Amino acid sequence: MIRVAIDASSAATGGGISYLRHILPRLAQHDMLEVGPILARVERPLVAAAIPPELHIIPASGRLAARSRAWHEVVKSERIDVVFAPTEISFCRYEMPLVLTLRNSAIFDESLHRDYRRHERVRFRIQQALTRISARHASSHIAVSAYARDAATSFLGIEPERIHIVRHGGPTENDHYRPRLPRPVRRLLVVSSLYRWKNVDRLLRCLRQVRGEWSLDIVGDMPEKRYGREVNRLIDSMRSRVTFHGYLTGRSLEEMYQRADCLIWPSYGETFGHPLLEAHAHGLPLLVARACSNEEIAGSSPAYYFDPFDELEIITVLQKAIGAVLPCGPLPRKYDWDACATHTGDILTKAAQARR
Numbered sequence: 001m002i003r004v005a006i007d008a009s010s011a012a013t014g015g016g017i018s019y020l021r022h023i024l025p026r027l028a029q030h031d032m033l034e035v036g037p038i039l040a041r042v043e044r045p046l047v048a049a050a051i052p053p054e055l056h057i058i059p060a061s062g063r064l065a066a067r068s069r070a071w072h073e074v075v076k077s078e079r080i081d082v083v084f085a086p087t088e089i090s091f092c093r094y095e096m097p098l099v100l101t102l103r104n105s106a107i108f109d110e111s112l113h114r115d116y117r118r119h120e121r122v123r124f125r126i127q128q129a130l131t132r133i134s135a136r137h138a139s140s141h142i143a144v145s146a147y148a149r150d151a152a153t154s155f156l157g158i159e160p161e162r163i164h165i166v167r168h169g170g171p172t173e174n175d176h177y178r179p180r181l182p183r184p185v186r187r188l189l190v191v192s193s194l195y196r197w198k199n200v201d202r203l204l205r206c207l208r209q210v211r212g213e214w215s216l217d218i219v220g221d222m223p224e225k226r227y228g229r230e231v232n233r234l235i236d237s238m239r240s241r242v243t244f245h246g247y248l249t250g251r252s253l254e255e256m257y258q259r260a261d262c263l264i265w266p267s268y269g270e271t272f273g274h275p276l277l278e279a280h281a282h283g284l285p286l287l288v289a290r291a292c293s294n295e296e297i298a299g300s301s302p303a304y305y306f307d308p309f310d311e312l313e314i315i316t317v318l319q320k321a322i323g324a325v326l327p328c329g330p331l332p333r334k335y336d337w338d339a340c341a342t343h344t345g346d347i348l349t350k351a352a353q354a355r356r
Helices: 014-027 045-050 063-067 069-077 119-137 146-156 200-207 225-237 250-259 274-281 294-298 311-321 337-355
Strands: 002-008 033-040 057-059 082-085 098-102 140-143 163-165 187-191 215-219 242-246 262-265 286-289 304-306
Touching: 002 014, 002 069, 002 337, 014 033, 014 045, 014 337, 033 069, 033 337, 057 069, 063 069, 082 337, 098 119, 098 146, 098 337, 119 146, 140 146, 140 337, 146 163, 187 200, 187 250, 187 274, 200 215, 200 225, 200 311, 215 250, 225 242, 250 274, 262 274, 274 286, 274 294, 286 294, 286 311, 304 311
Parallel strands: 002 033, 002 082, 033 057, 082 098, 098 140, 140 163, 187 215, 187 262, 215 242, 262 286, 286 304
Antiparallel strands: none
16 A cells, blocks of 8 residues: 655645545545545634545644644654645655645746736745745646646646646536526626636626626635725625625535526636536536636537637627527536546556655
8 A cells, every 4th residue: 555645735725625625535545545644724614624534634834834843753654655735835855755736827827927016926936936846856746737737847847747637527416416407697607716817806897887687696715805805896886786605615605506597707817617617517608718727628618718808808798698598518528536536546656656
């Protein structure tokens, strides 16, 4: 058996938590793996809820927790064969192989920083520095999309053969998603952590100019305070039509998909968009930004693609969609969490065996 330690100290919001919730229990069932200690920020309720309670958890105080003596003593005493970081950052050097997942587009694509103030870009500079250090220590990498692989290759100078594309999974029959018949688009839905590159402010400004009967529900958290204030001001000015519901999971999130007529995805900074798959599983038509990994993940399923920076085009697409019965086309491939975990486990096994 291959003993795996997991450094999840950088997983804190959004897709990072979803990834943990789906991948950890499946890795624990891999024939060749024994999942050992997990370094995680369990003071955050969403992180704690994503980790199976039977696994050995080491509380992390932040992104640099992997440098602590306590973590290294645990890794050494439990005779770990390989360390897996489900984010780009594990800021230390291990005696055993390190495998990193490349999934944060804001680190690799500097064009996403352009709408931030100069002092706000410091956070990205720190993340980029930590990612470069981590990449030098890693034996191999997992990219969640071809877009993530190409962006990371360009930014980090990693040899392509060291990067394995392992796309995330999507909803299954066990998730109780119930597709329904198409209906006229009246109720729009956005599901996303509201970082600036999610482009929700531009969407709201465009919706102000769209005629007809429509409403918008926004589901997600607001990790950026200044941007959150900007979005909240726009929501307040459109209170009769726009509702912000905060972060939802489980049955509450499923009900939002069931009530919606269409998902709109204006983001121009994604390595993998889970809500695209969730909405598609509900039979929702998609309006999607033509950017980053969106076309790779969604394929021909969206009713419309649009330029995320062209407000006139966004308004035109929205105006065409309101009141229309739009198609929900096929996805370009099957997205399966079991296959994702199996492939990830095989990569971890090969990294450990290569060292031996």
